[in-house]
Amino acid sequence: MSWFQPKTEKPKIPPAKAIWAICPKCKSHFTKEVWKKNDSICPKCNYHGRLSARERISRIADKGSFTEIFSEISYSDHLNFHDATGDYKSKVEATIAKLGEKESVVVGTCEIGGHKAVLGVMDFSFMGGSLGTGAGERIARACELAVKENRPLVIFSASGGARMHEGILSLMQMTKTSAAIGRLKDAGLAYISVLTDPTTGGVSASYAMLGDINITEPRALIGFAGRRVIENTIKQKLPADFQSAEYLEKHGFVDKIVERKDMKAFIAKMFNFWGF
């Protein structure tokens, strides 16, 4: 007699967004499980999706070799910045509480395929991977430590650019990081820059484009100015693949597009060629 009994319990259906993942590039739908199993890479178009800094580190550093450094360095609200949606301090504190990271880049020493290195990895989920004074300081110190310990440097970038909430001093981090990279090269050390999706604005216009080699992942967005800004300026539609990894390789600004599964071996191979 159960068919006329009132339903006391609704079956628990998880919300759609908990199940489905949509590839931001080709808009194909997959279950989150498929997406995750494929290492956050679109099974259809091979777009290499974003990873957190920790996920990236676990794929690049030899197991157990990563030691984080300068983790005490965090943001600075020297402008006491407020905008229409609230104040910078609360926003960034909320991000810190959510992610457990204190800045948009995590740096440390590690081994990559047995090669001692200094590794920096940006996290796009921390304020859009923006370059604030804390992030700039971490990168500059990473460069200086690499020189001191005679290690090559690898930085994975993922950023929308400078962090405007920190005003002019965030712009100055572009100079600070670039100057420190210059010194590292003068010391005879190598710097491999990996531009992941997305790397734009002030980060692409500083350390991310300064690699002895610049490499990237399939279909990553890399550029200086935003597509809409350019379209408004030139009053023309831009090609669909504009500012893609493939487009940059064609125009000569990245050395190679490397698949995620091959990334670690590729970096180690380069270090081998160069004798690090």
Next chain:
Amino acid sequence: MAKKTVKKTVAKKAPAKAKELTAWDKVKIARDAKRPHVKDFIAGVCSDFEELHGDRIVNDDKAMVAGFGTIEGFSCLILGHNKGATIEENMESNFGMVTPDGYRKAMRLAKLAERFGNPIVTFVDTPGAYPGREAEERGQAEAIAKSLEFFSGLKTPIVVVVTGEGGSGGALAIAVGDRILMMENAVYSVISPEGCAGILWRDGARAPEAAEALKITAPELLKLGAIDEIIPEPKAGAHKNPAAAIKAVKKAVVKALKELTSIETDDLVEGRYNKIRSYGNFY
């Protein structure tokens, strides 16, 4: 008597303070078309300027002026953003928005200056780097990045003068130096107030609020340590009395050149690195 005079001066100064210019007022002054342009500054600080052209790769970007000239006995390389003074010039030079070709021209000639021991003086006045298809294809990001790395380590003195709009990375690419001077009504910012308002206020029209929040005026930037010195402007601004404004700029540039050329090259470059390293030194 003396006491009375003091009182009078104070009383006179008080109302002037109340009318202090807002950040947005300064943005408007900094962008004023009647403000002296790079070519006016060059003509005013040296009489024998020879402009040189081309990046030796593909183009000569008119938005970047480069050439050699003598400033009070110092043979200098002069670099500057060129907004242009007429509509034709504005069009030709993209209103001072430099392409990668312009930054590469600047670096090519700066390398010469280093080889021949010429100090460098730069005049900064741009809304930002040119946002265009070809600019991206020819590596706008790489050209700016390379400039920052290059000028940071260049073995010759560099004096920077922010004369109008210091627009983000496009300005910064020729604003790395040993002395950063800034005219009283110039502005210098990580993003245009309109751009910032569009993103954080979701309304470009709220640019005046963004300008205030970003702290982009000379006194604020001096406090933050982003610049070294403010060059006073004639009353009501440089556009009201260009000759006096240019004279003040020349005086400040010559003073900086005298100081910097007396420093040993190694100490100079080390000092520049330490200065750059201290930007946002909170940790």
